[in-house]
Amino acid sequence: MKTDAPIRPQVSLRPIRRGVEALPLLLALLLSALLWAAVDIILAHEKERELEHGYRQLDYLRRTFQEHSHNTLTTADQILRLLKAEFEERPGTREFSEFRRALEHSSIFVQLGVIGADGELQWSNVPFKQVNLKDREHFQVHVDRDSGQVFISKPVLGRASGKWSIQLSRRLNHRDGSFAGVAVASVDPQYLARFYQDVGLQAGTVLGLIGHDRVLRVRVTDKETAIGQTLSDGAPLLRALHQGSDGRFRAPSSFDGTMRLYSYGQMPGLALSVVAGFDEAQVLAPYQERARSYRRITAASTAALLLTGLLLWWLLARLRQARQEVEAAHAVFSASPDPMVMLQRDPGGHFHYRYFNPAALTLAGRRAEEMQHHPLDQVLTPEDALRRQLMLEQTVRSGQVQEAEQTTTYPSGERTVRWTAVPVHDGSDHISHVALIGHDLTQLREEQRQLWLSDAIVAQTHEAVMVTDASERIFRVNPAFCLMTGYAPEEVEDHSPGLLASGVHDAEFYHHMHQALQSRGFWQGEVWQRHKDGHLFACLLDISTLRDGEGRLTHYVHVFSDITEQKHLAEQMEHLAHFDGLTQLPNRNLFQDRVCQALARAERNGTGLALMFMDLDGFKAVNDSAGHNTGDRLLVEVARRITSVLRKVDSVSRQGGDEFTVLLENLNNGQGIAETEEAARRIIAAINEPVLLDSRSFRVGASIGIAFYPADGDNVELLMARADAAMYQAKARGKNRHLCWTPELAPGEA
Ligand SMILES: Nc1nc2c(ncn2[C@@H]2O[C@H](COP(=O)(O)OP(=O)(O)OP(=O)(O)O)[C@@H](O)[C@H]2O)c(=O)[nH]1
Numbered sequence: 001m002k003t004d005a006p007i008r009p010q011v012s013l014r015p016i017r018r019g020v021e022a023l024p025l026l027l028a029l030l031l032s033a034l035l036w037a038a039v040d041i042i043l044a045h046e047k048e049r050e051l052e053h054g055y056r057q058l059d060y061l062r063r064t065f066q067e068h069s070h071n072t073l074t075t076a077d078q079i080l081r082l083l084k085a086e087f088e089e090r091p092g093t094r095e096f097s098e099f100r101r102a103l104e105h106s107s108i109f110v111q112l113g114v115i116g117a118d119g120e121l122q123w124s125n126v127p128f129k130q131v132n133l134k135d136r137e138h139f140q141v142h143v144d145r146d147s148g149q150v151f152i153s154k155p156v157l158g159r160a161s162g163k164w165s166i167q168l169s170r171r172l173n174h175r176d177g178s179f180a181g182v183a184v185a186s187v188d189p190q191y192l193a194r195f196y197q198d199v200g201l202q203a204g205t206v207l208g209l210i211g212h213d214r215v216l217r218v219r220v221t222d223k224e225t226a227i228g229q230t231l232s233d234g235a236p237l238l239r240a241l242h243q244g245s246d247g248r249f250r251a252p253s254s255f256d257g258t259m260r261l262y263s264y265g266q267m268p269g270l271a272l273s274v275v276a277g278f279d280e281a282q283v284l285a286p287y288q289e290r291a292r293s294y295r296r297i298t299a300a301s302t303a304a305l306l307l308t309g310l311l312l313w314w315l316l317a318r319l320r321q322a323r324q325e326v327e328a329a330h331a332v333f334s335a336s337p338d339p340m341v342m343l344q345r346d347p348g349g350h351f352h353y354r355y356f357n358p359a360a361l362t363l364a365g366r367r368a369e370e371m372q373h374h375p376l377d378q379v380l381t382p383e384d385a386l387r388r389q390l391m392l393e394q395t396v397r398s399g400q401v402q403e404a405e406q407t408t409t410y411p412s413g414e415r416t417v418r419w420t421a422v423p424v425h426d427g428s429d430h431i432s433h434v435a436l437i438g439h440d441l442t443q444l445r446e447e448q449r450q451l452w453l454s455d456a457i458v459a460q461t462h463e464a465v466m467v468t469d470a471s472e473r474i475f476r477v478n479p480a481f482c483l484m485t486g487y488a489p490e491e492v493e494d495h496s497p498g499l500l501a502s503g504v505h506d507a508e509f510y511h512h513m514h515q516a517l518q519s520r521g522f523w524q525g526e527v528w529q530r531h532k533d534g535h536l537f538a539c540l541l542d543i544s545t546l547r548d549g550e551g552r553l554t555h556y557v558h559v560f561s562d563i564t565e566q567k568h569l570a571e572q573m574e575h576l577a578h579f580d581g582l583t584q585l586p587n588r589n590l591f592q593d594r595v596c597q598a599l600a601r602a603e604r605n606g607t608g609l610a611l612m613f614m615d616l617d618g619f620k621a622v623n624d625s626a627g628h629n630t631g632d633r634l635l636v637e638v639a640r641r642i643t644s645v646l647r648k649v650d651s652v653s654r655q656g657g658d659e660f661t662v663l664l665e666n667l668n669n670g671q672g673i674a675e676t677e678e679a680a681r682r683i684i685a686a687i688n689e690p691v692l693l694d695s696r697s698f699r700v701g702a703s704i705g706i707a708f709y710p711a712d713g714d715n716v717e718l719l720m721a722r723a724d725a726a727m728y729q730a731k732a733r734g735k736n737r738h739l740c741w742t743p744e745l746a747p748g749e750a
Contacts, residue, residue: 021316028309032302039298043291047284051261054283055248058263062276065207069192069274070267072108073168076185077150079103079112080170083183087114087172091180100125107194110165110186114172115139117181139182142171146179152270154215155189155228164189164227166217189227193220204258204279212271214238219255229255237275240264245273250280339363339417339438342424343376343392345431350375351392354433363440365411384408388419395421396431405441416442464539466558472496484539484562486532497558502536504528513543517556521545526563537564580654582632583639591653591661595716598651598665602709608667609709610676613723614642614683616658617701617735630693634700637693641686646679661723672708673740680704680738688736701736703727712741 079099086096096114103109103125113124119134133139138153153167165186172181189209196207201222209217210231219226231238236251246265253260260277267274281288333340339360343351353371361368364379377385387406395402402421407414417438426432458465464481468474474492482488485500492499505527516523527541539560546555578590586594595611602609616638623631635658642652642660651663662683664676683702690697705726713719722741730739 021313021320024312024316025306025309028305028312032305035298035301035305039294043287043294046290047287050284050287054261054278054280055263058248058261058276058278061205061207062263062265062274065192065196065209065276066265066267066274068195069209069272070270072187072192073152073267073270073272076108076168076187077170079109080150080168080183080185083112083114083185084170084172087180087183088175091174094123096123096125108187108191110163110188112185113183115182115184117179122181133184136167138167138169138184142169142182143179146171146173146177150270152211152217152272154211154213155217189218190225192218193225196220197222197225202278202282204260204282206253206260206275206277208237208275208277209267210237210273210275212273217272226255237262237264241273253277333357339436339440341436341438343434343436345392345396345433349393349396351389351434352376353379360438363410363415363417363438381409391419391421392434392436395423395434399423399431414442415440416445463559463561466492466497466560468497468556468558470553470555472556484531484537484560485529491532500529502528502530504536517543517545521547526567527560529560537562538567539563580639583636583654585639585643585660586651586653588653588655588661591651591655591663592716592720594651594653595663595719598663599709599714599716602665603714605666607665608672608711610664610667610672611707611709611719611723612662612664612676612680612683612738613655613705613707613720613727614660614662614702615727615731616687617703617731619658619700622698622700626693626696626698630696630698633693634691634698637691638687638700638702641689642683645682645686650679661720667708676706676708677738677740680706684736684738703730703735704738705730705741706738707741 079102083096083099086099087093096112099112103112109125111124111126111128113128114122115133116122119132119139121128121131121133136153136156138151141147141151151167151169153169155164155166157164163186166189167184167186169182169184171179172183174180192209193207197220201207201220203222205222207218207220209219211217214231214235216226216229216231219229232254235254236249237254240247240249240262241264246263248261248263250259250261252258259280261280261283262275262277264273264275266272333355334357336357337359339362340355340357341353341360342355344354345351352373352375354373356368356371361371364371366379371379375385376388379385380388384406388408391402391404391406400423403418404421405416405418407416417440420437420439422435422437423431424433424435458478461478462480464484465476465478466474466481467476473494474497475494477487477489477492481492485492487499513523513525521544523541523543525541527539528536529539530536540563541558541560544557544559545553546557548554578587578593579585580587595609598609601607619631619634622634635654638658639652639654639660642662646652646662646664649665653661653663655661662679664672664679667675683704687700687702690699692698705723705728707713707719707722707726709719712722722745725745726739726741729745730737733739
């Protein structure tokens with residue numbers, strides 16, 4: 001069945017391109033990388049902000065410390081200036097009691113004193129022992145010249161006070177400007193630090209006051225206060241001071257190795273700089289905390305993204321695999337020679353064609369648009385649609401696979417199809433579709449019908465049928481075979497046909513039979529077979545070979561009929577045609593054949609032969625007196641007697657009625673006549689003997705005419721005619737005698 005439009009698959013699938021499934025993962029990786037980059041940028045910015053914030057606080061602290069230190073030191077210097085003024089305005093004064101009183105409760109000053117030009121401590125606000133300070137730097141710097149500047153010394157351990165102090169000193173002059181000594185104020189460096197220690201510095205914070213001589217006047221941390229430490233040449237602070245009077249830098253501490261942020265600045269008017277430092281780790285601690293949070297969140301987001309990517313990858317891979325499986329199933333669906341249909345069930349319980357393969361369209365003889373979404377009764381006849389509906393309903397009701405063979409009328413004709421209905425669930429218990437898979441049995445059923453017919457014919461036929469396989473083992477026989485051979489099917493199955501061999505035919509016979517089968521594919525002939533009970537019977541046997549589609553010989557089919565009866569009948573007919581039914585002697589025809597053959601032989605061999613024509617004398621009287629049957633019996637006896645007195649090689653025949661003929665062969669030319677006449681006499685004598693029939697004696701005679709070859713003729717007609725003529729002459733001459741033909745008898749031939 002051809003459809004008008006080309007048949008297209010009812011489901012079309014767009015293939016998923018290879019590698020697409022990796023895209024979500026790649027996207028997730030890219031997003032993760034971008035996220036991390038963004039977080040890094042944000043964190044870097046936050047770090048900058050945090051550092052800037054730290055530096056600002058540091059600047060503030062440094063300026064505060066600087067201000068405090070500067071105030072302290074300038075206060076001390078002012079006291080020194082006052083003392084210097086007092087000393088120089090009132091030379092010789094050795095008591096500065098107002099200074100002593102003023103400084104009585106000062107926590108800044110360790111000591112205020114005046115050192116004479118000889119270096120001896122002349123006055124101090126605190127009790128002191130006589131001590132010479134000539135060697136001290138804060139004394140020495142003023143001896144040679146008056147700089148007019150206050151000198152701030154490195155921290156020294158006071159010889160008088162026994163305390164660490166920084167010496168601020170100014171030169172004292174006589175009125176003439178010559179060196180008169182040095183006013184010195186010892187400031188407690190702890191004073192500079194104490195306030196910050198009392199307030200409490202943040203861990204890791206450092207404050208320092210450093211002279212241009214690289215010596216730290218004081219260094220305060222949250223834990224301790226150090227005095228008099230000297231910075232090494234390569235110290236970062238020195239490098240920074242070298243570059244500018246104030247600024248910021250970041251470096252590991254020369255003392256404890258801690259990485260710090262530093263702010264430094266020059267103390268105005270003093271050869272001192274102030275530095276403040278924060279432990280970078282402390283400054284960045286909030287940032288680090290936030291950074292950890294950000295990174296934790298980013299890591300979690302990355303993990304979520306990657307997991308999502310992996311999940312999508314897995315899902316897409318599964319989808320591709322499922323797609324491939326669907327495509328494979330679809331290829332099978334499309335290429336299947338069996339019709340496949342998916343019917344959708346509507347809420348009303350009616351079924352509509354949803355999907356179908358080309359084979360289904362071919363079967364229905366419809367175009368796709370004539371089936372798609374159409375109900376059953378628009379595609380099938382009402383009766384067929386109803387039967388199909390019932391089958392589908394049964395499938396839905398039972399939830400089980402149903403099978404049914406249905407003969408349906410399609411536009412192309414009736415088709416017998418075995419349908420398998422499979423319920424299809426919609427993901428729940430509800431059966432939304434039913435798949436129908438068909439197998440067209442029309443041809444099979446027709447073949448089965450033909451086979452059944454063939455079987456019936458074979459079973460009914462009167463001819464025996466025997467089928468053997470290629471190895472000539474019997475596997476099928478019909479009832480006629482059993483009847484003909486006496487064997488039951490199970491007695492011959494798996495046996496060789498040789499069990500029917502009669503032994504009549506030699507190996508050559510069977511060899512020719514096989515040759516004919518191999519070359520022509522069939523053989524026909526008469527065969528003698530052996531019945532199960534042992535008797536032989538003749539068959540007309542037809543053997544045909546069967547071959548499969550590839551030409552391989554698969555079977556031999558033997559069909560044979562029992563022709564024993566026919567053979568006997570033919571033999572009888574043959575006999576009747578050539579022999580006399582009463583006496584069983586050859587009849588006229590056979591005798592004439594034999595004479596012809598004998599003439600040919602005689603001619604070849606140069607021998608002679610004699611032909612006798614004999615008619616009984618007085619036979620009619622037997623018939624008349626004793627009846628025809630008795631006459632028959634007498635004729636039989638006469639025939640026996642004639643035969644008995646002749647040689648085996650001589651031929652005797654009955655021509656009909658009471659006429660007989662005799663053929664004598666191989667006669668010597670010299671003695672042929674005598675031999676023949678002697679034979680004629682023996683015949684007559686034998687016939688003359690009385691015949692006892694039913695207790696009655698009968699006597700008949702015989703008149704015999706003889707013709708010789710080659711003397712009297714060279715053909716059967718002539719010889720017969722002349723022998724007959726001689727026989728008539730013998731009758732005429734008194735009967736019961738023989739007479740040879742002579743030319744004188746010729747006029748009688750006419
Ligand atoms: N019983 C019997 N008689 C036959 C048969 N055929 C012919 N006859 C009879 O044989 C007889 C032959 O006749 P004839 O030859 O004239 O009788 P015949 O008595 O021998 O006479 P002649 O030949 O003159 O001696 C006839 O009576 C035929 O009816 C036969 O098959 N059986």
